[in-house]
């Protein structure tokens with residue numbers, strides 16, 4: 001069979017992985033809150049160069065990272081009070097992007113104004129709305145445990161050379177854990193599809209497992225031996241295309257005397273489109289164990305990173321291969337029973353784009 005004969009109609013529901021497939025009118029994460037200081041931070045977000053910084057009172061601000069004089073990146077400049085100063089000829093801009101001073105002349109150029117973006121700090125992250133600034137109709141999703149002292153979070157960041165939707169589908173596609181991560185997660189019983197359902201606009205899944213050893217990634221955080229059979233309920237939800245959660249609800253049926261029997265580790269997966277084919281991926285694993293030691297946190301961070309390296313490697317290969325293939329998305333794509341949550345992601349994505357008057361190519 002030659003290549004032409006193998007061609008089909010491509011994706012039934014397109015995910016737009018080769019296009020600018022990100023909705024504009026929604027909150028995306030711009031940075032972890034610790035990254036933002038009065039020193040400007042340059043970051044590509046939604047194929048736009050953005051400079052992020054904090055004002056004198058600590059409030060985050062975001063501007064298009066391009067001076068309207070001769071296009072120097074403002075992120076190479078510095079912040080003075082509530083103004084950001086261009087490094088090239090010293091023009092000053094306020095948080096609304098308006099030039100307040102051009103030191104080489106008396107008059108400030110009245111047309112010198114660059115786009116500013118709404119930013120909100122919520123929990124551990126700073127969120128940005130890059131689309132129509134008049135269309136903001138909600139707050140960023142709540143991530144309440146991030147600042148709750150009852151939880152111990154471990155977090156990390158990757159830049160992944162793959163479209164954001166591949167990561168979003170990946171973190172809601174759970175059966176890959178038993179295969180791609182067989183040497184890291186070692187949770188080899190996760191080979192059947194969870195129940196997936198919608199709660200309003202939120203994608204949810206739930207799945208109960210019989211007694212089995214828990215993934216060693218999380219044993220240290222819960223103080224459980226790696227070979228001890230425990231019960232677990234996996235629950236997940238995606239309240240926004242930008243963020244999803246995966247909870248490991250663990251029950252030890254035979255705890256040692258004085259030990260807890262129930263624990264939760266909550267995974268948090270955040271994706272933000274960067275440049276074409278590149279994505280910021282912020283992750284967090286939070287244990288409902290306030291006494292997590294630095295040693296255990298570091299061990300958890302190292303083992304979670306080893307597992308996510310496997311996703312990054314595979315998704316980058318996948319993206320590069322499809323992008324280089326002249327057939328693009330015009331290739332057979334089979335959907336399995338376990339792809340229920342991923343299909344819902346595509347449905348929500350297409351609906352959101354339609355609301356913005358856009359649609360993805362269906363090759």
Ligand code: FES
Pocket residue numbers: 067068069070071072086087088089090091
């Ligand atoms: S390029 Fe910014 S002041 Fe000239």
Ligand SMILES: [Fe+2]
Pocket residue numbers: 170176177180181307308311
């Ligand atoms: Fe994975």
